[in-house]
Amino acid sequence: MKAILTCMTEIKIPFHDVDSMQITWHGNYLRYFEIARCDLLDKLDYNYCQMLESGYSWPIVDLHIKYVKPSLFDQKILVTASLVEWENRIRINYVITDANTGKRLTKGYTIQAAVDNDTQELCFVTPKIFQEKVLPLLER
Numbered sequence: 001m002k003a004i005l006t007c008m009t010e011i012k013i014p015f016h017d018v019d020s021m022q023i024t025w026h027g028n029y030l031r032y033f034e035i036a037r038c039d040l041l042d043k044l045d046y047n048y049c050q051m052l053e054s055g056y057s058w059p060i061v062d063l064h065i066k067y068v069k070p071s072l073f074d075q076k077i078l079v080t081a082s083l084v085e086w087e088n089r090i091r092i093n094y095v096i097t098d099a100n101t102g103k104r105l106t107k108g109y110t111i112q113a114a115v116d117n118d119t120q121e122l123c124f125v126t127p128k129i130f131q132e133k134v135l136p137l138l139e140r
Helices: 028-044 048-053 128-138
Strands: 003-013 058-065 078-086 090-098 104-112
Touching: 003 028, 028 048, 028 078, 028 090, 028 128, 078 104, 104 128
Parallel strands: none
Antiparallel strands: 003 078, 058 104, 078 090, 090 104
């Protein structure tokens, strides 16, 4: 899938994210995905606050993660988030690499679906406000 928009975020693995072997606890990778996703949505100019103001919530309805190599305490990683689907749902792909070597550590994706905050109904087509943010990117 071709990326519509990509954002790269650097994170230094903090001590509180690792276990006794100084390996990042597996659940923390989802937080790293979230940090990169927030940066991507800021770059799109439609972050979570703007979503809420526009009348929609975008819960994660599916996710997948594959651990390739561990990250360690004090290691700098790059989390690349790429928007690859948007018409009926948002799919963001992630790749986590070592910031120094470029070696892949983890990859995955999240899928979010729009929910109308007034009716609490799932939207089967991406709301117009999101379409207005993405369409200019497709014209590039």
